[in-house]
Structures are given as C-alpha cells and as structure tokens.
Amino acid sequence: MHPLRLVRAAVAASVALALLAGCSAAVAGSPAAGDAPARAQRQAPVTDSAELTDADGYIPDGSSLALDSDRPAVTRLDPQLRSALDDAAASAERERGIPITIADGWRSERYQEYLFAQAVQKYGSEEEALRWAKRGSDSEHVAGRAVDIATADAMDFLSRFGSEWGLCQRYANESWHFELLAEPGGQCPAPAPDGRG
Ligand SMILES: [Zn+2]
Incomplete structure (x- = not known):
C-alpha cells in the first residue's frame, strides 16, 4: 500500500x-x-424535622395546640370537624373540667411523607409502617379531617362521649386519633385494627 x-x-x-x-x-x-x-x-423530601414549620402544620413533640389557635394545624382543619371539636370541648370543659387540645391536626403532604419515612425507619418496612402512618395524600390529616388528641383525659372523654358530636376513634391502635365518622348523636363504627384498615 x-x-x-x-x-x-x-x-x-x-x-x-x-x-x-x-x-x-x-x-x-x-x-x-x-x-x-x-x-x-x-419536591425534595424532608429528612429533618428542623425543615418543618408552622406552615406544614408542624407541632413539635411534647407541645399541643388549643382549638382556638390561629396556627395552620388548626385553622386548616375541615370546618365541620372543627365545629364538632369546639362543641365537644365546651362540654368537656363545662361538665368535667377537661380541656381538649391537639398534638396534631392538619398536616402538609410533605410533613406526612416525612412521618411515613420515619415510620419506615422505625418499623423496618413500608408494610409495617403503614399500620401507623399513611402516605402523604392518603392521610386524613392532610385532608384536614383528623386530629390527634393531646391528653389521656381528653382521649378518654371523646372515646366515651365523642359520638354525641359525631367524633369517633378510627383505629384501635391509635387511641388519640379522632375523625367525624358518625351523625351527631349517632353510633361510631367499630374501630379498624390499624391504619391499613
Ligand atoms: Zn392521627
């Protein structure tokens, strides 16, 4: 070549x-x-509770809010639920001297996703975590239709008399979690065993 x-x-x-x-x-x-x-x-997932604010409905562990609070965790609750809670709280206070306060109310979807991720870490699998926490958009908290009651006295009052205002404990494993599930004065449905129900 x-x-x-x-x-x-x-x-x-x-x-x-x-x-x-x-x-x-x-x-x-x-x-x-x-x-x-x-x-x-x-959206970047929240990995640290320090990233959560009032605007997410975040209430730090160990604190609680009164039902007349102006924080989003309370103000973004469904109006019907809020009014039932107000009526129940007035009665609890008047008749038993028990204040009703909440440890959790409305939550942003990213806050709920953070809680779900925490539950996966704690319980070791998504399957087990679902017994205690729902995915963001599935949660009644994100829809503003659920509250977690802060004190044992108030939980006890609502579990016994809550149905008078339609307020019912939804899950057997969460004595603190209440939703409007009955007509006022009606009967609450039997609680589901856990969050998967
Ligand atoms: Zn709850």
Whole structure:
C-alpha cells in the first residue's frame, strides 16, 4: 500500500472508532440526561424535622395546640370537624373540667411523607409502617379531617362521649386519633385494627 493511503486508512479507522465511542457514550449518557428535568421538578423530601414549620402544620413533640389557635394545624382543619371539636370541648370543659387540645391536626403532604419515612425507619418496612402512618395524600390529616388528641383525659372523654358530636376513634391502635365518622348523636363504627384498615 502507498504510505499516504496507509495514513488515510489509519485516520479513517480512528474516526470510525471515535464515532463509535461517541455513539456509545451518548447512549450511556442519555437516560441520566433524560432523568434530570423530572428529578428537578420533584419536591425534595424532608429528612429533618428542623425543615418543618408552622406552615406544614408542624407541632413539635411534647407541645399541643388549643382549638382556638390561629396556627395552620388548626385553622386548616375541615370546618365541620372543627365545629364538632369546639362543641365537644365546651362540654368537656363545662361538665368535667377537661380541656381538649391537639398534638396534631392538619398536616402538609410533605410533613406526612416525612412521618411515613420515619415510620419506615422505625418499623423496618413500608408494610409495617403503614399500620401507623399513611402516605402523604392518603392521610386524613392532610385532608384536614383528623386530629390527634393531646391528653389521656381528653382521649378518654371523646372515646366515651365523642359520638354525641359525631367524633369517633378510627383505629384501635391509635387511641388519640379522632375523625367525624358518625351523625351527631349517632353510633361510631367499630374501630379498624390499624391504619391499613
Ligand atoms: Zn392521627
């Protein structure tokens, strides 16, 4: 072969190799490149309770809110639930001297997702975690239709007399969690064994 042809052949071969390499790099790189916009749109999960605020309905552990609080955990509750709770609280206070306060009320979806992630960590699997915490959009708290009562006295009052205002304990394993599940003066349905029910 003429020396110049040899050079041309070598150049052609290296161009072909470079194209091949470029091609495979493009193929390997494309899924990641395609994922990037979707990843950017997704809301970053909350990994630390320090990231949660009043605006998420966050009430720090050990604190509670009165039913006339102006915090979103209370003000974003379903109005019907709120009014039933107000009436029940007035009666509990008047007849037994028991104040009704809440440890949790309305929650943002990201707060609920944080709680679910915590439960997965604590109980070791999603299946087991679902007994105690729901995924964000499945939660009655996110819909503003559930409250967690803060004190044992108030839980006891509501478990005995709550149905007078339609307030019922929903899950057997959560003595603190109440929702409007009956007509006022009606009968509460039997509690489901846990959050999967
Ligand atoms: Zn609850």
